[in-house]
Amino acid sequence: MSKSFMDKRPIMALPNLAVKIGLKEAIILQQIHYWLNTSSHEMNGQKWVCNSYKEWKKQMPYWSENTIKRTIQSLESQGYLISANWNRMKMDKTKWYTIDYEKVKELKETGVHSEVQESFSEPQTEENAVLQEQLELFLEQIEEEQLPQE
Numbered sequence: 640m641s642k643s644f645m646d647k648r649p650i651m652a653l654p655n656l657a658v659k660i661g662l663k664e665a666i667i668l669q670q671i672h673y674w675l676n677t678s679s680h681e682m683n684g685q686k687w688v689c690n691s692y693k694e695w696k697k698q699m700p701y702w703s704e705n706t707i708k709r710t711i712q713s714l715e716s717q718g719y720l721i722s723a724n725w726n727r728m729k730m731d732k733t734k735w736y737t738i739d740y741e742k743v744k745e746l747k748e749t750g751v752h753s754e755v756q757e758s759f760s761e762p763q764t765e766e767n768a769v770l771q772e773q774l775e776l777f778l779e780q781i782e783e784e785q786l787p788q789e
Contacts, residue, residue: 653777659746660717663702663710668719668743670698671736680735687723687735711736718742 650666657665674688681687692704692711699707711734714720719742722734 656746656777660719661710661713663706664714664717664719666699667695667707667710668714668738670695671720672738675738682723682735685737687737689733689735691733 651669652662652665653669656668660668671688674690675686678686678688680689690698692708695707695711696702696704702710711720711722715722719739721737721739723737724734
């Protein structure tokens with residue numbers, strides 16, 4: 640028997656990341672991270688991925704193009720997502736994306752869990768500790784895969 644409910648690839652989102660930046664934002668950021676890991680497009684020392692909103696919708700058919708656009712704009716305004724136009728033809732307005740991994744790394748340093756805990760005045764629970772640990776593992780994975788080795 641399969642571990643997943645259906646024989647499809649599941650959507651991944653870390654609960655603590657979703658609390659900090661938004662659920663849709665966490666899902667899209669994870670999706671872009673996935674594609675950056677497979678990307679062969681490197682500009683200015685960073686990997687980039689290129690997709691139109693229509694192409695993103697094919698990957699996330701549960702949202703409208705407008706929802707995807709608003710969510711990407713939210714990630715850009717929060718500073719987690721960087722976009723540029725690396726197209727050869729300047730009339731091609733398809734955006735290229737990369738993640739500001741230094742900004743994501745700040746989540747670990749500022750303690751996502753502590754902000755959530757303060758806003759709800761809840762004591763540390765085992766579940767919250769597990770969620771924080773998941774976020775830290777995700778951030779470590781990002782650090783290992785994306786940040787230049789020193």
